Structure formats: structure tokens, C-alpha cells
Amino acid sequence: xxxxxxxxxxxxxxxxxxxxxxxxxxxxxxxxxxxxxxxxxxxxxxxxxxxxxxxxxxxxxxxxxxxxxxxxxxxxxxxxxxxxxxxxxxxxxxxxxxxxxxxxxxxxxxxxxxxxxxxxxxxxxxxxxxxxxxxxxxxxxxxxxxxxxxxxxxxxxxxxxxxxxxxxxxxxxxxxxxxxxxxxxxxxxxxxxxxxxxxxxxxxxxxxxxxxxxxxxxxxxxxxxxxxxxxxxxxxxxxxxxxxxxxxxxxxxxxxxxxxxxxxxxxxxxxxxxxxxxxxxxxxxxxxxxxxxxxxxxxxxxxxxxxxxxxxxxxxxxxxxxxxxxxxxxxxxxxxxxxxxxxxxxxxxxxxxxxxxxxxxxxxxxxxxxxxxxxxxxxxxxxxxxxxxxxxxxxxxxxxxxxxxxxxxxxxxxxxxxxxxxxxx
Amino acid sequence: xxxxxxxxxxxxxxxxxxxxxxxxxxxxxxxxxxxxxxxxxxxxxxxxxxxxxxxxxxxxxxxxxxxxxxxxxxxxxxxxxxxxxxxxxxxxxxxxxxxxxxxxxxxxxxxxxxxxxxxxxxxxxxxxxxxxxxxxxxxxxxxxxxxxxxxxxxxxxxxxxxxxxxxxxxxxxxxxxxxxxxxxxxxxxxxxxxxxxxxxxxxxxxxxxxxxxxxxxxxxxxxxxxxxxxxxxxxxxxxxxxxxxxxxxxxxxxxxxxxxxxxxxxxxxxxxxxxxxxxxxxxxxxxxxxxxxxxxxxxxxxxxxxxxxxxxxxxxxxxxxxxxxxxxxxxxxxxxxxxxxxxxxxxxxxxxxxxxxxxxxxxxxxxxxxxxxxxxxxxxxxxxxxxxxxxxxxxxxxxxxxxxxxxxxxxxxxxxxxxxxxxxxxxxxxxxxxxxxxxxxxxxxxxxxxxxxxxxxxxxxxxxxx
Numbered sequence: 001x002x003x004x005x006x007x008x009x010x011x012x013x014x015x016x017x018x019x020x021x022x023x024x025x026x027x028x029x030x031x032x033x034x035x036x037x038x039x040x041x042x043x044x045x046x047x048x049x050x051x052x053x054x055x056x057x058x059x060x061x062x063x064x065x066x067x068x069x070x071x072x073x074x075x076x077x078x079x080x081x082x083x084x085x086x087x088x089x090x091x092x093x094x095x096x097x098x099x100x101x102x103x104x105x106x107x108x109x110x111x112x113x114x115x116x117x118x119x120x121x122x123x124x125x126x127x128x129x130x131x132x133x134x135x136x137x138x139x140x141x142x143x144x145x146x147x148x149x150x151x152x153x154x155x156x157x158x159x160x161x162x163x164x165x166x167x168x169x170x171x172x173x174x175x176x177x178x179x180x181x182x183x184x185x186x187x188x189x190x191x192x193x194x195x196x197x198x199x200x201x202x203x204x205x206x207x208x209x210x211x212x213x214x215x216x217x218x219x220x221x222x223x224x225x226x227x228x229x230x231x232x233x234x235x236x237x238x239x240x241x242x243x244x245x246x247x248x249x250x251x252x253x254x255x256x257x258x259x260x261x262x263x264x265x266x267x268x269x270x271x272x273x274x275x276x277x278x279x280x281x282x283x284x285x286x287x288x289x290x291x292x293x294x295x296x297x298x299x300x301x302x303x304x305x306x307x308x309x310x311x312x313x314x315x316x317x318x319x320x321x322x323x324x325x326x327x328x329x330x331x332x333x334x335x336x337x338x339x340x341x342x343x344x345x346x347x348x349x350x351x352x353x354x355x356x357x358x359x360x361x362x363x364x365x366x367x368x369x370x371x372x373x374x375x376x377x378x379x380x381x382x383x384x385x386x387x388x389x390x391x392x393x394x395x396x397x398x399x400x401x402x403x404x405x406x407x408x409x410x411x412x413x414x415x416x417x418x419x420x421x422x423x424x425x
Numbered sequence: 426x427x428x429x430x431x432x433x434x435x436x437x438x439x440x441x442x443x444x445x446x447x448x449x450x451x452x453x454x455x456x457x458x459x460x461x462x463x464x465x466x467x468x469x470x471x472x473x474x475x476x477x478x479x480x481x482x483x484x485x486x487x488x489x490x491x492x493x494x495x496x497x498x499x500x501x502x503x504x505x506x507x508x509x510x511x512x513x514x515x516x517x518x519x520x521x522x523x524x525x526x527x528x529x530x531x532x533x534x535x536x537x538x539x540x541x542x543x544x545x546x547x548x549x550x551x552x553x554x555x556x557x558x559x560x561x562x563x564x565x566x567x568x569x570x571x572x573x574x575x576x577x578x579x580x581x582x583x584x585x586x587x588x589x590x591x592x593x594x595x596x597x598x599x600x601x602x603x604x605x606x607x608x609x610x611x612x613x614x615x616x617x618x619x620x621x622x623x624x625x626x627x628x629x630x631x632x633x634x635x636x637x638x639x640x641x642x643x644x645x646x647x648x649x650x651x652x653x654x655x656x657x658x659x660x661x662x663x664x665x666x667x668x669x670x671x672x673x674x675x676x677x678x679x680x681x682x683x684x685x686x687x688x689x690x691x692x693x694x695x696x697x698x699x700x701x702x703x704x705x706x707x708x709x710x711x712x713x714x715x716x717x718x719x720x721x722x723x724x725x726x727x728x729x730x731x732x733x734x735x736x737x738x739x740x741x742x743x744x745x746x747x748x749x750x751x752x753x754x755x756x757x758x759x760x761x762x763x764x765x766x767x768x769x770x771x772x773x774x775x776x777x778x779x780x781x782x783x784x785x786x787x788x789x790x791x792x793x794x795x796x797x798x799x800x801x802x803x804x805x806x807x808x809x810x811x812x813x814x815x816x817x818x819x820x821x822x823x824x825x826x827x828x829x830x831x832x833x834x835x836x837x838x839x840x841x842x843x844x845x846x847x848x849x850x851x852x853x854x855x856x857x858x859x860x861x862x863x864x865x866x867x868x869x870x871x872x873x874x875x876x877x878x879x880x881x882x883x884x885x886x887x888x889x890x891x
Contacts, residue, residue, distance in 0.1 A: 013523070013759070016460040018498035022540070022561035031516040031536070032450075033497070039453035046452050057449045066674075076752040216769075 001094070001229050001273075004049050011162065014041035014079045021417040026064055027352045028313060029370045034061045039070035039079030044088050047177035053091060062089055064364055066357030066371075067225055069324035089227025089351045138207035150214075154403040156191050158397070168214035169376040177207040181289075182263060183253040186218045187392030197268065198419035199290055206297050208391040212382045213242035222266060225358040232261075232327035233269045235283075237276060240266070240283045240366040251283070255416050256322035256391040263287040264325060289322060291390055292417055295331040298422075307384075311343040314417065315384035317398060319391030332390060332414055341421045347382035349374070356397035369404075378399035379409060426579040427466040427489050427510065435511070438479035443470040454512045458505045458559070458847055459835050465492065465506040466859050472516050472833055473593065473629040474600050480511060481629070482598035484875040492877050493625040495535065495567030497557040500763055501844025503571060503624045507879040509516065513629060521545060522632070530589060530606060531639045535566020535630045539573075548835075549874055552617065552640040554581035557840065558751075566630045574840030576673040579798030586619040587636045591891040593620060593628035596871035606634055619866070627811030627870045641706035644672065645716050647742035649701045649723045650694060650730040654678060657699035658774035660726045661797050664703070665770065667722065669715050674798030675702040675747050678777060681754065681792045688753035692744060697729060702747050747794075754792050758807035762819055764847075766826065767801040768835035775832050779829040787822045789815075801839035843881045844863060851883050 020037040021027050026354035027036035034040070034260045043061060047053065062085060064178065070249055108232035161307065163184055188196040196392035203210050218237055220232030231351050239262070263284050316332055329351065336344045355361070355371030380385045387409060396409045436444050445451070445468040455462040468707055471477045484491045485539070490510030497504050506512050519536035531553075538710060539560040543553050555564055556575035563573065567729060569591070574583040590604025604610070604617035651657040661674055677700045678686065693700070705715045707794075720731055734740035755761055766878055768776045777793055783890040785790040797805035808815045825851050827837055837847055837854050851860060864882060867874075 015458070015755075015761070016456050016497075017458045018496055018559060018562045019500070020562075021496055022538075031519070034450055042448055042456060053448075055447075055449065057447045061449055077755050112549040254883065283768050324720075 001090055002087050004047070004052070004091055005089060007084060008045055008047065008049070009095045010087075011041040011044040011081070011083050013039060013077055014075075014078055014081075016042070016047075016078060019076060020081060023070045023074045025068065025070065025355065025371045025374075026066060026367065029367060035064050037065075037075075037079075037085070040065065040085055040088075041081065042086060046083050049152040050410065052091075052095070052123075054157065056093060059092065060363075062092065064367065066320070066353050066355065068353035068357065070320075070353060070400065073312075073324050089225075091227075091228050093227040094227070094413065104251070109148050126204075129324065140342065154400040158190050158398065159193045161193070163189045163196045164212070164214050166193065167197070167200065168212045170209065171211045173204045173206055173207045173264070175207050175226065176209045178249050179209045179211065179247065180293075181246065181248045181251040181253055182211065183210045183239075183243075183255075183258055184212065184216060185253065185255040185258040185392055187396065189254065192392075192395070194299075194312060195254065195416050198413070198416040199252070201294045202294065202298075202415060202419045202422070203252070206299060209269065210299055211243075211246050211248060215242045217242075219261040220267075220356050221257050221261040224261065229269065231266070231388050232266055236266050236269050236280060239278055240257060240276075243286075244279075248286065250293065251287045252293050253287065254321035256289060256326070256328075256389075259287060259289040259307050260321035261406050262326040263289075273374070284417040288326055288388070289326055291322070291332040291335060292326075292328050294415070294418065295335055298335075298418075309341065311341055312386060313343045313345055313384045315345050315347045315382040315387055316350060316414065317347070317379075317389040317394055319389055319394045320353050322390055332388075334386065335414065335418055339418055339421045340422075342417070345384050347378045347384070349378055352378075354361055354394050354401075356393040359392065360395065361393075369401075372397055372401040376405050376407070380405070380407055381388055384409070386411050386412055386417065387408045388417055390414050427487075431483060431487055431489065433607050434469060435467065435480055438483075439469055440478045443472065443476070444468070447724055451799030454494065454497070454502060454514065455506070457494075457499045458651045459500060459502045459505070459844075461502055461505055461700050461845070463505050464509065464549065465512040467511045468514060470517050471487060472518060474594055474847075474860060477513060477594040477629050477631065477786065478598045478600055479704035480513065481594055481596060481876070484511070485873050488873060488875060490875055490878050491629075493566075495570070495627045496538070496559070498563045498764070499567065499571055499844065500841040501557050501624075501838070501846045502626070503842055503844040503880060504567075505845065507845060510875075513530065515629075518566075518631065519564075523639075524549070524551070525817045526551070528606065529639075531635045533565055533635065533693075535569070537565045539563050539565055539568055543724045546637055547640055550640050551637040553587060553635060555584045555587060555636055561738060565633055565635070569621055569630055569633055570623065570625045571613070571842045572840070574796075574799075574801065577673055578801070578840075579674050579796060580670045580672045581638075585618060588617055588621050588633060589636050590617055590634040591620055591628075591630055594630050594631050594877035596873075601799075602632075604634060607705070608636075613840055624844060624880055626867060627805070627882055629876070636658060636835070641672075642804075643709035643712055644706040644740070645705060645712045646734040646743050647703045647716065647719065647736075648730075648732045648743040648746070649702075649728050650697045651723075652727055652729055653697045653698035655698075655774050656726040656728070657701055658777075658797070660701065660723050660728070660811070661773065663722045663797070664719055667718060669702050669705065671719075671720060671741055671798060672706045674796065675703040675794070676700065676773075677747065677750065677794040678792065681750055681794045682736060682789070684753045684757060685749050686746035688756060689745065689749050691746060693880050694729060700746065701802075702743060706742065709712055709866070715820070750794050754805055754807060754831055757792075758809045760774055760808050760810050762806040762808065762823060763841075764804045764823060764826065765798070765839045765841045766804055766835055766837060767839035768828040768830055770798070770800045772801065772833040772835065773797055773800055775833055775834065776802060776830060780826055783822050783825050784874070786825075789818060789822055791822070796839075797881050799839070800835065824850065845880060848881060848883045851881065 024036045065085045067082045068081045184196045217235045220235040223231040266280045354375045355368040361368040454468045456463045484808045490508045493513045494504040516536045518534040523532040554577045557573035592602045683695045790807040806819045
């Protein structure tokens with residue numbers, strides 16, 4: 001948590017050259033300056049330190065950022081627009097005490113007290129149950145705070161049983177070469193347990209014993225991105241403790257966003273004088289993204305013994321958190337290219353943000369869809385039958401796009417496909 | 426300040442969705458790449474020439490300033506609303522209306538992004554050469570208003586060489602079409618040329634007819650390192666006099682090389698006096714000969730190293746050093762005063778020597794890079810505003826650099842324009858009568874001085890640093 005002066009000092013390093021206009025996915029849909037990093041830097045700079053004018057409009061503008069980091073990647077002055085915007089959100093939360101999507105949705109767009117009973121009456125009680133099964137602290141609650149609002153939105157159902165109810169504790173590899181912890185993440189746990197299962201199977205097949213602590217929680221990113229530092233801090237403590245004590249070589253997250261949160265943001269959640277900081281650092285050291293990990297431990301694929309079939313054409317979408325935050329883009333492609341039965345095709349602008357952006361998708365759904373349209377078009381043009389990615393947020397977003405465009409394409413987590421294609425016949 | 430009633434009338438003209446009066450939006454349209462800020466009273470996104478016409482008529486009636494704006498990537502403050510008023514944001518008028526392959530021309534709206542347009546025409550083997558550094562975010566309307574240049578100017582010229590005609594809304598509200606759709610035309614005064622580079626003071630551009638040329642079939646890229654500025658400058662002169670016109674002839678001086686090497690660690694010799702990136706384009710069979718000729722000339726001038734890219738990837742690698750300059754130099758000091766003086770090609774070494782002397786005299790960091798092929802040098806004075814006296818020293822140094830430039834037969838601005846930042850220096854180059862004639866032209870177009878007031882002319886400009 002940075003002080004106002006610090007955040008403003010960083011924003012002032014923006015010299016207003018306008019390079020970010022060329023790349024910002026949100027600006028390119030709207031062509032309005034407040035949507036680009038440059039405009040937001042000007043706004044943050046302009047706040048009066050003693051008496052910041054936190055207007056409704058300021059709130060809205062701050063919500064209109066994907067935190068995709070494309071501006072930072074292209075900034076000649078090395079200004080990290082995304083980080084500054086997140087810090088500005090955190091200042092807002094500290095002042096006003098509400099996370100961005102909650103305030104944006106509940107306060108400004110809907111009067112929930114009136115709406116909820118109405119919707120329930122209208123037969124939407126199913127979704128009500130949906131939320132009841134998700135713990136209060138899970139990021140899923142921030143992703144779908146009001147699942148009924150957008151009737152066209154595609155939301156996959158919940159799995160009959162959360163992954164962590166089915167699998168936890170130690171799962172040993174036959175010839176153990178390594179011991180890792182598996183960070184499951186909310187979307188895998190509640191919606192796509194098969195993804196976590198695939199990661200687990202792949203690791204174990206490759207000589208890696210896996211420890212799955214049942215007490216693990218949400219990574220905390222959706223709240224963190226919304227400017228809430230308190231919730232992620234308490235979650236981080238629980239997660240770090242959950243993976244401590246088993247003498248693990250590494251902790252692997254197969255969701256890119258979780259991986260980035262655990263690795264990059266956890267240490268920053270604790271101040272210099274917080275005794276927990278050292279623990280968070282040591283934990284972060286051990287965290288690795290699954291594709292990076294797999295590219296190191298996987299045995300080179302043996303020739304496919306199954307009867308030869310026409311290879312499946314796959315493409316890959318770079319999650320912002322993997323490409324820009326963790327700098328990983330080669331490994332996932334190499335994994336797909338070296339896997340038998342797959343034909344890899346690169347889509348246009350694979351590293352362009354899909355428009356999900358956590359709370360962005362909630363507070364600015366129409367804008368999110370416009371950004372998504374370009375991605376859906378790129379997927380269609382690639383000719384791939386399956387689009388893979390490694391971030392749960394991206395997966396949900398890509399599914400929404402493909403569903404709405406009526407395309408016959410599958411969205412799969414990369415580890416799922418690799419697992420499927422490398423299983424021994 | 427614009428009153429309620431006027432805002433209401435503007436809203437009636439353009440529609441509610443195209444007007445923003447909240448402070449947050451206005452803050453976001455207060456600046457350009459100079460990082461100087463002046464708050465406008467209102468931000469309007471016009472969609473048609475009629476919208477603009479309506480607003481300008483109102484402006485004449487009620488005497489409020491109107492400032493046209495593209496992407497706001499200019500370097501001299503051309504789009505800053507120094508006297509408040511309405512900022513007309515033209516980014517949403519961004520259709521490519523026509524690409525005419527028979528007549529090699531295109532008709533576009535002002536908000537089209539330069540790079541997007543280039544991509545579009547290159548798909549069908551055509552070429553729009555002007556390539557300002559901001560081309561991925563700048564708009565064609567802004568390029569025309571500022572007469573943008575770029576590295577390729579040495580061979581292909583600048584924006585004005587590609588503008589055949591314009592549709593513009595005059596400051597008094599009438600819509601006028603100037604220019605032609607033909608290569609030749611002598612019919613009255615050339616109003617097109619007058620509008621190009623007029624920095625949004627004579628009209629609001631609403632349509633542009635651009636000349637296109639065939640896309641060169643091939644390109645070769647070289648990077649040459651020289652022991653001294655002189656040896657590089659002599660090579661440039663000899664290359665041109667051997668009847669080879671490279672597409673680009675970019676140079677970096679020793680200070681810039683050291684800066685980039687510090688930043689990228691790509692193995693550039695930090696003791697080198699200068700570095701040239703040379704590109705030639707044209708028919709593939711002709712290029713090998715040209716590359717060899719250039720190599721010989723550079724070798725005869727004590728080149729320390731000559732690299733010729735074998736393919737596109739290697740060419741990109743050679744460009745890395747040049748592209749990193751902007752990011753690298755700000756590491757030396759946070760504030761960059763970027764001037765774009767231009768001298769006759771043969772005087773490049775002279776002006777660099779003089780800048781060096783000025784740098785020493787004032788104890789300021791000055792790095793030079795830019796377009797050696799056309800004498801357009803980006804002189805960057807790097808200062809730390811927080812240090813007392815540094816800003817004043819920088820202004821004094823810049824004034825001396827300008828005087829030296831003019832002494833050598835050069836000009837104050839190659840491609841950035843005058844705007845507000847260079848306005849105080851205008852008399853140095855134009856003299857009283859030159860300025861007087863321009864003022865009369867401005868008055869003929871804009872009797873009430875409502876369109877982009879406070880720009881170009883020294884007495885009108887009130888510069889305020891951020």
C-alpha cells in the first residue's frame with residue numbers, strides 16, 4: 001500500500017508522449033483519452049493530496065483499465081501504468097472503504113436491495129445458489145457479483161464437487177524426483193476441476209510428487225486488482241501457511257493470474273517491518289507457473305503409440321499475467337508444438353488482452369465484449385479447433401466470446417490438452 | 426469560461442454523447458506530448474464537418490476559443506487549449522473513405538491513425554511514406570496540421586509532399602475544399618500547402634486527399650560505426666553526392682551511443698564518435714550495388730564497424746539501438762527538451778560541434794540524434810527541473826542553439842512546428858515582416874481569432890510550464 005504522494009510521484013514520471021495510445025486495448029475501442037494510461041496518469045497527478053476529489057466519474061475512469069500492462073510494456077519512460085492505477089484504486093478503497101466492483105455495481109448501477117428479490121422472483125434462484133456455495137473470500141464472487149445482470153453472458157455451471165473436496169494431501173509419483181505443491185485456484189476448484197486433475201496427473205506421470213493442501217484459498221487477485229489490499233493480505237497468510245511445513249521444492253500454479261499474484265504481489269502485501277514479509281518472499285521464490293515448470297520436468301514426448309489420426313489444430317492465447325507480468329510466452333508454445341497429435345497455429349495478436357481484466361469485465365461489460373470481439377475474430381481466423389490458454393479469467397472470457405459468436409471451437413486449459421495427448425495408450 | 430447556454434447549444438449541435446464537461450475528462454484533454462497543461466472548458470467529439478461548422482459559428486458569435494486535436498502527440502503544444510474554450514477531439518472521425526488504385530490516392534478522415542493507414546495501403550502494394558516517430562498513435566489530421574516528417578523524409582519527403590487536397594471547416598464556419606485529385610494543378614493560390622503545417626490555426630481539417638506511391642519491392646539495412654562525428658558526416662555527404670539517396674540515414678552521437686549501450690548492453694563501442702543506420706530501398710537487383718557503394722564510402726572514412734542485415738530479423742536488431750534512444754536518454758535526467766532543428770545537410774558536423782560547445786558552456790547534458798540525411802537533428806537537452814536554475818540555463822542554451830542553427834542557414838523546426846514552445850523564438854527566423862504577413866493571413870481566415878489562439882505568434886503565446 002503506497003501513500004498518495006508516492007503514487008503521484010510515479011504518475012508524474014509519465015511525460016505524456018502518448019505511446020500508450022497505440023497499444024491500450026481500452027483506448028482503441030473508445031478513442032477517448034481518459035481510457036488510456038496517459039489520461040489516468042494525468043488524473044492521478046491532479047488529485048489534491050490533502051483533499052482528493054474522488055468523484056463518481058473518477059471512480060468510473062479508474063475502473064476502465066484492464067491492468068493488462070500493455071502500456072507499461074511499451075512505455076519509453078518505464079512508467080508502470082497498470083501498477084499505478086491499481087495503487088490509485090487502493091487509495092480509493094482506503095478512503096471510501098469499498099472495492100471497485102462492489103461500489104461500481106452495487107452503488108451506481110443497481111439498487112441491490114430492490115433488485116435481488118425481483119430477480120429471485122423471476123426464477124433466477126439457481127444463480128443465487130451458485131453464489132451460496134462459493135466462500136465469501138473467493139475471487140469468483142467478485143467476478144460474478146451479480147450473475148443475472150447480463151442475460152447474454154455465458155457462465156459455465158459449477159462442477160458437482162469442488163476439486164479440493166475430491167483430491168487433497170499427498171499424491172506420490174512412482175519415481176519421485178521432486179516434491180511440489182499444487183495451487184488450485186477458484187475457477188479450477190469450483191468450475192473446471194478437470195484442469196487441476198490434468199495438472200496433477202501430468203506432474204505425477206513425470207516423476208513429481210504433488211501436495212495439495214485442502215486449506216488453500218483463492219489467490220486474492222480479484223480483490224487485489226480492485227484495490228482491496230486487506231482481503232488478499234489475510235488470504236495470503238492462510239495460503240502461505242497452507243503450503244509451509246511439507247518441505248516442498250516448488251509451488252506450482254496452473255492459472256497464470258494466480259501464479260503472478262503469488263509470485264509477484266504476495267511479498268508486496270507485507271510492509272518492510274511486517275515479520276511475515278520474509279515468509280511471503282520465501283514462498284514467492286518457490287512459486288512457478290505450470291508451463292514453465294512442465295517445460296523443465298516433462299520428458300520429451302515419446303512417439304505416439306496410438307493409431308495415427310488427423311492432428312488437432314490448436315492455437316494459444318497469451319494471458320497478460322503470464323506474458324507481461326511473468327515474461328513467459330515461449331514455453332507454452334513449445335509445449336504445444338512438441339506434443340504429438342497437435343498442430344500449432346499462431347493467432348494474430350495472440351498477446352493482446354482478451355478484455356477480461358477482473359473487475360473490468362464486471363464494471364464495463366459492454367466494453368469488455370468489444371475488446372473480446374477482436375480476440376474471438378483472431379481465434380476464428382486462425383482456423384484452430386481448440387484455443388488454449390493458461391489463465392482462468394481468460395478461459396471464461398474466451399468461452400463467453402466463442403459462445404456469443406456461435407463458433408464451434410473449444411476453449412481448453414493448456415495443461416489439459418497436454419495431459420490428454422501425452423497419456424499412454 | 427463557456428456559459429451554460431453555450432454548452433446547451435453545442436450539445437444540441439453534436440448530441441449529448443459527444444460532449445463532456447466533467448472535470449476529469451477535461452483534465453485528460455489539457456496536455457499533449459510537451460506535458461504542459463491548460464484546462465479546457467469543454468471537450469467535444471464532432472462526427473461531421475457540420476458539427477464543427479456549427480461550433481465555429483457559435484464561437485464567432487460568442488468569442489470562445491476552439492482548439493482542434495488529434496491524438497495529442499505533438500511536441501510544441503499545438504493542441505493545448507492555452508486560453509481554455511472547446512477542445513475538438515477528432516479521433517472518432519476515423520474512416521478511410523477511399524483508396525483509389527488507378528489514380529494512386531486515398532481519401533481519409535482526420536482521425537485515422539497514421540500507422541493503420543500505412544498498413545492498409547501496403548496490403549495492396551502501395552506506400553504512404555511519412556513516418557513520424559509517433560505514427561502508431563498519431564492521427565493523419567494531426568500529421569497534416571503539423572506537417573510531420575520522419576526518418577524516410579531524406580528520400581521521400583514529408584507530409585506536405587503527399588497532401589493533394591483537403592476539406593476543412595474555416596474558422597468562420599464555412600466548409601471549404603482546397604486542392605485537387607490530380608498530380609498537376611495551377612489554379613489560384615495553393616491553399617492546400619498553406620493549410621498543411623498551419624497547426625490548426627487556419628481551419629479544422631475534415632477530409633484529406635493523400636497521394637500514394639508504389640511500395641518499394643525490397644529494403645536493405647546497415648549499421649555503421651564511426652570514430653568521429655566528422656567521419657560520419659563526410660560519409661553522409663559522399664553517399665548523397667555519389668547519387669544514392671538512402672531511405673533513411675539516422676545518426677546517434679557519442680553521448681547517445683553511451684546512453685543506449687548503458688540501457689541495452691548490446692555491445693556498442695562507447696568510444697565511437699557516431700553511429701549511422703542506413704537503409705536503401707528499391708528494386709532488389711539494384712540494392713546490392715548500392716550497399717557495396719555505401720560500404721566503400723564508409724570504409725574510406727575510417728568506419729570502425731559495418732553491419733549489413735541479412736534478413737528482416739537482423740534489420741530489426743540493427744534498429745534496436747535507434748528505437749531505444751527515447752527510453753535510454755531519459756535515464757540521464759527526467760526532463761527532455763526535444764528540439765528538432767534542421768540545417769543544410771553539409772552543415773551537420775558544424776552544428777553538432779556548436780551544440781557540444783554550448784553543452785560545455787552551460788554544464789548541461791545535451792544528446793543529439795536524428796535524421797542526418799536531411800539535416801534534421803533532434804537536440805535533446807536533458808535537465809532535472811528540481812535543480813534550481815536548470816530550466817533557465819536550458820532556455821538560454823536552446824536560444825543559442827537556435828541562433829547557431831540560423832547562422833548555418835538552418836531552420837528552427839524540421840517537423841514539430843512552432844506551437845507555444847518555440848513561439849518566443851519565431852522572430853529569430855522570420856523577422857518582423859515575415860511575422861506580419863503571416864498575421865495578416867491569419868486575420869483573413871480568422872477575423873475574431875477564435876481558432877487555436879495563442880499559437881505560433883510570439884506575442885500571442887503565453888507559455889506556462891507544468
